[in-house]
Amino acid sequence: MTRLAKQVCEACRADAPQVSVADQSELLAELPDWKVVHQDGIPQLLRVYPFRNFVQGQAFTNQVAELAEAEGHHPAILLEYGRVTVRWWTHKIGGLHRNDFIMAARTDALYEG
Secondary structure (H helix, E strand, O other): OOOOOHOOOOOOOOOOOOOOOOHHHHHOOOOOOOOEEEEEEEEEEEEEHHHHHHHHHHHHHHHHHHHHHOOOOOOEOOOOOOEEEEEEEHHHHOOOOHHHHHHHHHHHHHHHO
């Protein structure tokens, strides 16, 4: 588990600052398989996880959903045959917060686990 995955998410308020572009680069260095994408003008973290079949992807999707519910921080998850796409961003601030990077690292830990 990475250093980032061990960090604690903080409660996020609507006036919380977004992660700066410089900080995004630093944090992404710890998440080499993730990238920042913009959907509807909102920056989000995205990663596609490969699986051999639908059932394995479904099991992973359920693990991510349980992690999200435990933290009260919910991603977009797309389950397809052979892959699961996960996008993290903070809805309250319409962009990326440090919590999103922590949750991305924890998602990787689930996949590797």
